[in-house]
Amino acid sequence: DADVTQTPRNRITKTGKRIMLECSQTKGHDRMYWYRQDPGLGLRLIYYSFDVKDINKGEISDGYSVSRQAQAKFSLSLESAIPNQTALYFCATSGGGGNTIYFGEGSWLTVV
């Protein structure tokens, strides 16, 4: 089983709908992240959390919200999806004194 699991892996939703992407990890890491990948733009940080009670905005947080339900769970929500939020979304974790970030398999989101 994957250490970082994202659900759903693929989702098509309509403009204006609320959508939640969920992430769970079995690595025991404190730090969790949500990144967005677009062609030619690399990976951009949406939100990050260094502890259960810690939530921070990344470089592109507008239109998104997150919830850290437990150390192992970090969900990303689009309250009212719009077409330019069509992208590949990655959850990631890191822990201890190391900087290494471990990624999930990704969630493809299409907003029509």
Next chain:
Amino acid sequence: GENVEQHPSTLSVQEGDSAVIKCTYSDSASNYFPWYKQELGKGPQLIIDIRSNVGEKKDQRIAVTLNKTAKHFSLHITETQPEDSAVYFCAATPDYKLSFGAGTTVTVRA
């Protein structure tokens, strides 16, 4: 915040030749520089990293060099093989939040 630029955006090499990808960063406080490989349909995976107290690191066919003065670092892949075809990302950080380059699509021609 940190700004990372990566070149080239695409790279096609003959099998057996070398591939070089270059990145620059803006924040002089950055001290950790990982490289990730992303295969089709998968999440990025760490292939090698380097810290600011080291100028070069090698792992079999891949190596990374760091020039702190010029704020640039490079990935070198020698004796390329078809399985090296993927998207490669460089990243940099002074803390625990990675800033990524835009990625390089490497194609190894048989």
